[in-house]
Amino acid sequence: MKYIGAKEYCTPRVGPDGKIITGLDENALYITRMEDGKAKKELQANIKKERESLERLLGVDLTPGSTYWNDYYIILDDEEVDLDFSNPLDRVRERFLIANGYVAPSFEDIENDERYHNTIFYIFREAEESTKSIEKTKLEDKAKASLYSLYEDNPAKLTIVAQYLLGHALNADVKSDVAYTKLRDYIETTDKNKKKINLASFIDAVSKSPEEMATKIILDKAIKRQIVKARGGIHRRGEVILGNTYAEALDYLLSVENSGELNSLNKEVEKIR
Numbered sequence: 001m002k003y004i005g006a007k008e009y010c011t012p013r014v015g016p017d018g019k020i021i022t023g024l025d026e027n028a029l030y031i032t033r034m035e036d037g038k039a040k041k042e043l044q045a046n047i048k049k050e051r052e053s054l055e056r057l058l059g060v061d062l063t064p065g066s067t068y069w070n071d072y073y074i075i076l077d078d079e080e081v082d083l084d085f086s087n088p089l090d091r092v093r094e095r096f097l098i099a100n101g102y103v104a105p106s107f108e109d110i111e112n113d114e115r116y117h118n119t120i121f122y123i124f125r126e127a128e129e130s131t132k133s134i135e136k137t138k139l140e141d142k143a144k145a146s147l148y149s150l151y152e153d154n155p156a157k158l159t160i161v162a163q164y165l166l167g168h169a170l171n172a173d174v175k176s177d178v179a180y181t182k183l184r185d186y187i188e189t190t191d192k193n194k195k196k197i198n199l200a201s202f203i204d205a206v207s208k209s210p211e212e213m214a215t216k217i218i219l220d221k222a223i224k225r226q227i228v229k230a231r232g233g234i235h236r237r238g239e240v241i242l243g244n245t246y247a248e249a250l251d252y253l254l255s256v257e258n259s260g261e262l263n264s265l266n267k268e269v270e271k272i273r
Contacts, residue, residue, distance in 0.1 A: 076097075
């Protein structure tokens with residue numbers, strides 16, 4: 001997106017309300033438009049407190065109409081910039097860069113927050129990133145330990161977990177060795193966007209009861225074999241509407257009062273191979 005050695009001169013942008021964007025304006029348009037009154041007041045109070053604190057430390061006016069911002073700019077290039085958050089000037093820089101969209105609060109925000117999808121810079125907080133890395137490692141270690149434990153001690157549940165998570169990708173009579181391999185690939189995926197989701201899904205599946213997993217497997221088979229039809233999100237079996245979404249249909253079948261419907265559906269599923 002930028003050639004090596006390029007410099008970006010970050011100057012204050014103007015918001016839809018005609019005021020320049022500082023990151024320290026408690027009355028910025030996006031805040032005044034907040035529908036949650038309590039959250040809005042808390043955010044306004046926090047921003048105002050921080051702005052006034054920085055004004056005292058720096059001896060300047062940081063409101064949007066201040067002449068402080070007239071010639072304000074920050075140069076970003078392909079070199080790392082160290083920000084010391086004990087330095088009030090660096091705190092102003094951080095708020096300014098994020099509010100104006102020049103820098104994302106974190107790498108995850110570039111991927112997950114549409115406001116920063118075109119941002120090429122982000123703030124790397126070493127302590128926070130180290131914590132995130134450790135948490136990811138612990139989550140993966142837990143998943144791998146659970147997988148091996150199932151393979152050694154409860155191969156029957158292992159195959160159910162595999163069918164629960166992978167659905168139609170596995171046959172009903174899948175062997176434990178195949179299930180182990182498929183689940184290992186599932187939790188060790190190289191897709192960064194899927195990795196955390198897959199790890200959490202696996203750990204969640206292991207904690208579920210056999211009844212919960214069996215019900216999902218039955219529903220998946222019923223959908224695959226067109227016994228349950230899903231159109232526009234609505235899941236229907238004949239004249240019976242199981243739910244307006246897949247999740248609602250699953251909850252319907254898990255409900256004790258609908259156990260008759262579940263048993264009937266299971267019998268029909270087993271008839272069609």
